[in-house]
Amino acid sequence: MIVLIGSQKGGVGKSTMAVNIAGYLILKKKKTAIIVDADDQKSIMTWFNDRQNVEDVPQIPVVAASGKIKETLLELNRHYDYVIVDTAGRDSAELRSGLLAADLFISPLRPSQMDLDTIGYLSEMFSTAQEYNEKVKGHIVLNLCPTNIFINEANEAAEVLSEYPELKLVNNRLCDRKIYRDAWGEALTVHEAHNEKAQHEIESLVTEVIL
Template identity: 40%
Template sequence: MILVAGSEKGGVGKSTVITNVAVELARRGYSLAVVDGDRQRSTARWAVDREEAGHEPKIFVVEKLGSLQQTLRELDEKYDFVLVDVAGKDSKEMRTAMTAAHQLLVLTQSSQFDLDTLATVDQLIDTARDFNPELRVRGMLTRVSTNAFESESGDAREYLADYPNIEPLRTVLYERKAYRDVVGEGLGVVEWKNAKAAREIRGLVEELIG
């Protein structure tokens, strides 16, 4: 399965999602490849840190810019999962990845600035489905406040419901220090000491593969 994490805005946590989902899938015994299609190379740098630290299981990461369609299809023949991290903008990498993907995971924070970008994403989905009609699109809120009285996430879920192309996930990722702490170690939160963050990633994986 080819899974692309995308958005029209940076800072939503695409690399965080891809690296953490990769670790959890690998720990479950799936074979996988990760494609870093973002010039910032966040996922690729994380993979180098993981390899240098000698963590197991190893995560295979490919860096590729430009058209990703053929690369993703070739990798899909060899691996159970191909996870794709692209830049937070309308890019050639994102558009070509969407034409090959089985699932697109649209990430957004609950701020109005982020939610406003969904209209553009919705148009990109329509275009991608002209070439890939079976593309499944899921939406997930990220970096949600852990404040017990926060209401933005509820409002954001209602906003997502206005876009029938995007199927909202039950899982949300909260703003937790653990997600930042593991990056420099080349780890995922399921290998760390924050049980709440680990449950979020496990829940996300269950939804994505279930």
């Protein structure tokens, strides 16, 4: 399965989501997964290189790709159960080409007006891709949500997102937890950092959307 993670805005947590999804799939030991870093910032490649100095953690394969990545993704899909693709936070050749190969498109979104303003364009792009790749399914994930239960931003954003049926809103949300940043800084996943709340969020997301 090719899982493409992309958005029309940076800073929404795509790279963090990609490494934690791949890490959890590999942790289950029933599946193989590889991450394709198709973002020109190459944040995941940096994370991968730092991880080589971490002891007693499983290998999470990472490769870089750019430009028209469709054929690269299809070839990797012949060798891995899951190909997790991280693209830049904008319209890009990698995002458009990746959509032509993907089985699943996941777009993380902050519950903010600036992020919501990008959904119309993203929805149109995804609908166009579906004309050429009928199998691809699209999802929006509310990410970096406030942990304060009295802040209603996520629920308000969910109401707006219900107006875009092309991209289905995922029930499970990821919160703005410091552990995601701390784990990244140590080249770990949240499962390796042993944070139960973050682990549950990733497991619930993967179970709902991918497995």
